[in-house]
Amino acid sequence: MAILVPHPKCQELPRVYRSPMVLEFIMINAKNTQLVSKDTNKILKCLRRRSFYKALKIVSEIDNIIERNFILQILYSVATYSENNHSTNLLKLWIEDIYVKKTINANQFIDRNVHNLNYNYNLIIKLGFQYKAPPRKKETLW
Structure with a gap:
Protein backbone atom coordinates (compact mmCIF):
# COMPACT_ATOMS: atom_id res chain seq x y z
CA MET A 1 0.00 0.00 0.00
CA ALA A 2 2.90 2.39 0.64
CA ILE A 3 5.07 3.62 -2.21
CA LEU A 4 8.22 5.73 -2.43
CA VAL A 5 7.82 9.05 -4.25
CA PRO A 6 9.57 12.44 -4.05
CA HIS A 7 6.59 14.31 -2.60
CA PRO A 8 2.79 14.09 -2.47
CA LYS A 9 0.54 15.71 -5.03
CA CYS A 10 -1.03 18.08 -2.51
CA GLN A 11 -0.90 21.75 -3.49
CA GLU A 12 -0.47 23.31 -0.03
CA LEU A 13 2.40 21.24 1.36
CA PRO A 14 5.86 22.76 0.85
CA ARG A 15 8.24 21.02 -1.52
CA VAL A 16 11.44 21.24 0.47
CA TYR A 17 12.08 17.56 1.21
CA ARG A 18 14.94 15.88 -0.58
CA SER A 19 14.65 12.39 0.91
CA PRO A 20 11.97 10.06 -0.42
CA MET A 21 8.74 10.06 1.51
CA VAL A 22 6.37 7.18 2.05
CA LEU A 23 2.82 7.93 0.94
CA GLU A 24 -0.18 6.02 2.10
CA PHE A 25 -3.87 6.41 1.34
CA ILE A 26 -6.89 5.30 3.33
CA MET A 27 -10.52 5.27 2.19
CA ILE A 28 -13.29 6.11 4.64
CA ASN A 29 -16.98 5.56 3.92
CA ALA A 30 -19.45 7.54 6.09
CA LYS A 31 -23.13 6.72 5.78
CA ASN A 32 -25.59 9.61 5.61
CA THR A 33 -29.29 9.12 4.99
CA GLN A 34 -29.97 12.77 4.20
CA LEU A 35 -29.45 14.52 0.91
CA VAL A 36 -26.46 16.86 0.72
CA SER A 37 -27.34 20.28 -0.69
CA LYS A 38 -25.85 21.55 -3.94
CA ASP A 39 -23.82 24.26 -2.18
CA THR A 40 -22.29 21.71 0.17
CA ASN A 41 -21.56 19.42 -2.75
CA LYS A 42 -19.67 22.26 -4.50
CA ILE A 43 -17.69 22.94 -1.33
CA LEU A 44 -16.82 19.24 -1.04
CA LYS A 54 -7.27 24.18 4.92
CA ALA A 55 -10.18 21.76 4.42
CA LEU A 56 -11.41 22.41 7.97
CA LYS A 57 -11.35 26.13 7.29
CA ILE A 58 -13.35 25.70 4.07
CA VAL A 59 -15.91 23.35 5.65
CA SER A 60 -16.48 25.71 8.58
CA GLU A 61 -17.88 28.24 6.07
CA ILE A 62 -20.88 26.01 5.14
CA ASP A 63 -24.14 27.82 5.90
CA ASN A 64 -26.24 24.77 6.81
CA ILE A 65 -25.36 24.03 10.45
CA ILE A 66 -26.41 20.37 10.37
CA GLU A 67 -24.35 19.55 7.27
CA ARG A 68 -21.39 21.57 8.54
CA ASN A 69 -21.35 19.77 11.89
CA PHE A 70 -21.78 16.39 10.20
CA ILE A 71 -18.86 16.91 7.81
CA LEU A 72 -16.64 18.42 10.52
CA GLN A 73 -17.38 15.47 12.79
CA ILE A 74 -16.40 13.05 10.03
CA LEU A 75 -13.18 14.94 9.25
CA TYR A 76 -12.14 15.07 12.91
CA SER A 77 -12.87 11.40 13.46
CA VAL A 78 -10.97 10.45 10.29
CA ALA A 79 -7.97 12.49 11.43
CA THR A 80 -8.05 10.88 14.87
CA TYR A 81 -8.29 7.43 13.28
CA SER A 82 -5.31 8.03 11.00
CA GLU A 83 -3.29 9.56 13.81
CA ASN A 84 -3.93 6.66 16.20
CA ASN A 85 -3.72 3.74 13.79
CA HIS A 86 -1.18 4.93 11.21
CA SER A 87 1.00 7.34 13.25
CA THR A 88 0.40 10.21 10.86
CA ASN A 89 1.41 13.78 11.37
CA LEU A 90 -1.61 16.08 11.05
CA LEU A 91 0.50 18.68 9.29
CA LYS A 92 1.18 16.17 6.50
CA LEU A 93 -2.38 14.95 6.11
CA TRP A 94 -4.45 15.94 3.08
CA ILE A 95 -7.70 15.03 1.40
CA GLU A 96 -6.94 13.37 -1.91
CA ASP A 97 -10.56 12.88 -2.99
CA ILE A 98 -14.00 13.40 -1.47
CA TYR A 99 -17.39 12.74 -3.02
CA VAL A 100 -20.97 11.72 -2.25
CA LYS A 101 -22.18 8.38 -3.60
CA LYS A 102 -25.89 7.64 -3.96
CA THR A 103 -26.95 4.04 -3.28
CA ILE A 104 -30.37 2.39 -3.36
CA ASN A 105 -31.63 1.19 0.01
CA ALA A 106 -34.30 -1.27 -1.08
CA ASN A 107 -34.78 -4.98 -1.10
CA GLN A 108 -36.14 -5.79 -4.55
CA PHE A 109 -37.40 -9.22 -3.50
CA ILE A 110 -39.62 -7.83 -0.73
CA ASP A 111 -40.57 -4.49 -2.28
CA ARG A 112 -42.01 -5.08 -5.72
CA ASN A 113 -43.04 -1.44 -6.02
CA VAL A 114 -40.30 0.50 -7.82
CA HIS A 115 -41.70 3.89 -6.73
CA ASN A 116 -40.89 3.33 -3.03
CA LEU A 123 -19.64 10.38 1.94
CA ILE A 124 -16.43 8.77 0.69
CA ILE A 125 -13.12 10.35 1.71
CA LYS A 126 -9.71 9.31 0.43
CA LEU A 127 -7.05 10.61 2.80
CA GLY A 128 -3.38 10.79 1.99
CA PHE A 129 -0.56 11.16 4.45
CA GLN A 130 3.18 11.02 4.35
CA TYR A 131 5.94 10.10 6.71
CA LYS A 132 9.63 9.49 6.44
CA ALA A 133 10.69 5.96 5.73
CA PRO A 134 12.05 4.25 8.83
CA PRO A 135 15.85 4.07 8.87
CA ARG A 136 17.42 0.75 7.98
CA LYS A 137 19.56 -0.93 10.55
CA LYS A 138 23.10 -1.46 9.38
CA GLU A 139 24.28 -5.04 9.33
CA THR A 140 27.19 -5.96 11.54
CA LEU A 141 30.41 -7.03 9.91
CA TRP A 142 30.86 -10.19 11.96
Missing part, protein backbone atom coordinates in the same frame (compact mmCIF):
# COMPACT_ATOMS: atom_id res chain seq x y z
CA LYS A 45 -15.45 19.35 -4.59
CA CYS A 46 -13.21 22.27 -3.54
CA LEU A 47 -11.68 20.10 -0.80
CA ARG A 48 -9.88 17.80 -3.24
CA ARG A 49 -6.09 17.89 -2.86
CA ARG A 50 -6.23 20.28 0.08
CA SER A 51 -4.37 20.00 3.34
CA PHE A 52 -6.40 18.94 6.35
CA TYR A 53 -6.35 22.31 8.11
CA LEU A 117 -37.13 3.28 -3.40
CA ASN A 118 -35.14 4.83 -0.58
CA TYR A 119 -31.66 6.18 -1.14
CA ASN A 120 -28.62 6.31 1.09
CA TYR A 121 -25.93 8.91 0.55
CA ASN A 122 -22.40 7.84 1.45
Whole structure:
Protein backbone atom coordinates (compact mmCIF):
# COMPACT_ATOMS: atom_id res chain seq x y z
CA MET A 1 0.00 0.00 0.00
CA ALA A 2 2.90 2.39 0.64
CA ILE A 3 5.07 3.62 -2.21
CA LEU A 4 8.22 5.73 -2.43
CA VAL A 5 7.82 9.05 -4.25
CA PRO A 6 9.57 12.44 -4.05
CA HIS A 7 6.59 14.31 -2.60
CA PRO A 8 2.79 14.09 -2.47
CA LYS A 9 0.54 15.71 -5.03
CA CYS A 10 -1.03 18.08 -2.51
CA GLN A 11 -0.90 21.75 -3.49
CA GLU A 12 -0.47 23.31 -0.03
CA LEU A 13 2.40 21.24 1.36
CA PRO A 14 5.86 22.76 0.85
CA ARG A 15 8.24 21.02 -1.52
CA VAL A 16 11.44 21.24 0.47
CA TYR A 17 12.08 17.56 1.21
CA ARG A 18 14.94 15.88 -0.58
CA SER A 19 14.65 12.39 0.91
CA PRO A 20 11.97 10.06 -0.42
CA MET A 21 8.74 10.06 1.51
CA VAL A 22 6.37 7.18 2.05
CA LEU A 23 2.82 7.93 0.94
CA GLU A 24 -0.18 6.02 2.10
CA PHE A 25 -3.87 6.41 1.34
CA ILE A 26 -6.89 5.30 3.33
CA MET A 27 -10.52 5.27 2.19
CA ILE A 28 -13.29 6.11 4.64
CA ASN A 29 -16.98 5.56 3.92
CA ALA A 30 -19.45 7.54 6.09
CA LYS A 31 -23.13 6.72 5.78
CA ASN A 32 -25.59 9.61 5.61
CA THR A 33 -29.29 9.12 4.99
CA GLN A 34 -29.97 12.77 4.20
CA LEU A 35 -29.45 14.52 0.91
CA VAL A 36 -26.46 16.86 0.72
CA SER A 37 -27.34 20.28 -0.69
CA LYS A 38 -25.85 21.55 -3.94
CA ASP A 39 -23.82 24.26 -2.18
CA THR A 40 -22.29 21.71 0.17
CA ASN A 41 -21.56 19.42 -2.75
CA LYS A 42 -19.67 22.26 -4.50
CA ILE A 43 -17.69 22.94 -1.33
CA LEU A 44 -16.82 19.24 -1.04
CA LYS A 45 -15.45 19.35 -4.59
CA CYS A 46 -13.21 22.27 -3.54
CA LEU A 47 -11.68 20.10 -0.80
CA ARG A 48 -9.88 17.80 -3.24
CA ARG A 49 -6.09 17.89 -2.86
CA ARG A 50 -6.23 20.28 0.08
CA SER A 51 -4.37 20.00 3.34
CA PHE A 52 -6.40 18.94 6.35
CA TYR A 53 -6.35 22.31 8.11
CA LYS A 54 -7.27 24.18 4.92
CA ALA A 55 -10.18 21.76 4.42
CA LEU A 56 -11.41 22.41 7.97
CA LYS A 57 -11.35 26.13 7.29
CA ILE A 58 -13.35 25.70 4.07
CA VAL A 59 -15.91 23.35 5.65
CA SER A 60 -16.48 25.71 8.58
CA GLU A 61 -17.88 28.24 6.07
CA ILE A 62 -20.88 26.01 5.14
CA ASP A 63 -24.14 27.82 5.90
CA ASN A 64 -26.24 24.77 6.81
CA ILE A 65 -25.36 24.03 10.45
CA ILE A 66 -26.41 20.37 10.37
CA GLU A 67 -24.35 19.55 7.27
CA ARG A 68 -21.39 21.57 8.54
CA ASN A 69 -21.35 19.77 11.89
CA PHE A 70 -21.78 16.39 10.20
CA ILE A 71 -18.86 16.91 7.81
CA LEU A 72 -16.64 18.42 10.52
CA GLN A 73 -17.38 15.47 12.79
CA ILE A 74 -16.40 13.05 10.03
CA LEU A 75 -13.18 14.94 9.25
CA TYR A 76 -12.14 15.07 12.91
CA SER A 77 -12.87 11.40 13.46
CA VAL A 78 -10.97 10.45 10.29
CA ALA A 79 -7.97 12.49 11.43
CA THR A 80 -8.05 10.88 14.87
CA TYR A 81 -8.29 7.43 13.28
CA SER A 82 -5.31 8.03 11.00
CA GLU A 83 -3.29 9.56 13.81
CA ASN A 84 -3.93 6.66 16.20
CA ASN A 85 -3.72 3.74 13.79
CA HIS A 86 -1.18 4.93 11.21
CA SER A 87 1.00 7.34 13.25
CA THR A 88 0.40 10.21 10.86
CA ASN A 89 1.41 13.78 11.37
CA LEU A 90 -1.61 16.08 11.05
CA LEU A 91 0.50 18.68 9.29
CA LYS A 92 1.18 16.17 6.50
CA LEU A 93 -2.38 14.95 6.11
CA TRP A 94 -4.45 15.94 3.08
CA ILE A 95 -7.70 15.03 1.40
CA GLU A 96 -6.94 13.37 -1.91
CA ASP A 97 -10.56 12.88 -2.99
CA ILE A 98 -14.00 13.40 -1.47
CA TYR A 99 -17.39 12.74 -3.02
CA VAL A 100 -20.97 11.72 -2.25
CA LYS A 101 -22.18 8.38 -3.60
CA LYS A 102 -25.89 7.64 -3.96
CA THR A 103 -26.95 4.04 -3.28
CA ILE A 104 -30.37 2.39 -3.36
CA ASN A 105 -31.63 1.19 0.01
CA ALA A 106 -34.30 -1.27 -1.08
CA ASN A 107 -34.78 -4.98 -1.10
CA GLN A 108 -36.14 -5.79 -4.55
CA PHE A 109 -37.40 -9.22 -3.50
CA ILE A 110 -39.62 -7.83 -0.73
CA ASP A 111 -40.57 -4.49 -2.28
CA ARG A 112 -42.01 -5.08 -5.72
CA ASN A 113 -43.04 -1.44 -6.02
CA VAL A 114 -40.30 0.50 -7.82
CA HIS A 115 -41.70 3.89 -6.73
CA ASN A 116 -40.89 3.33 -3.03
CA LEU A 117 -37.13 3.28 -3.40
CA ASN A 118 -35.14 4.83 -0.58
CA TYR A 119 -31.66 6.18 -1.14
CA ASN A 120 -28.62 6.31 1.09
CA TYR A 121 -25.93 8.91 0.55
CA ASN A 122 -22.40 7.84 1.45
CA LEU A 123 -19.64 10.38 1.94
CA ILE A 124 -16.43 8.77 0.69
CA ILE A 125 -13.12 10.35 1.71
CA LYS A 126 -9.71 9.31 0.43
CA LEU A 127 -7.05 10.61 2.80
CA GLY A 128 -3.38 10.79 1.99
CA PHE A 129 -0.56 11.16 4.45
CA GLN A 130 3.18 11.02 4.35
CA TYR A 131 5.94 10.10 6.71
CA LYS A 132 9.63 9.49 6.44
CA ALA A 133 10.69 5.96 5.73
CA PRO A 134 12.05 4.25 8.83
CA PRO A 135 15.85 4.07 8.87
CA ARG A 136 17.42 0.75 7.98
CA LYS A 137 19.56 -0.93 10.55
CA LYS A 138 23.10 -1.46 9.38
CA GLU A 139 24.28 -5.04 9.33
CA THR A 140 27.19 -5.96 11.54
CA LEU A 141 30.41 -7.03 9.91
CA TRP A 142 30.86 -10.19 11.96
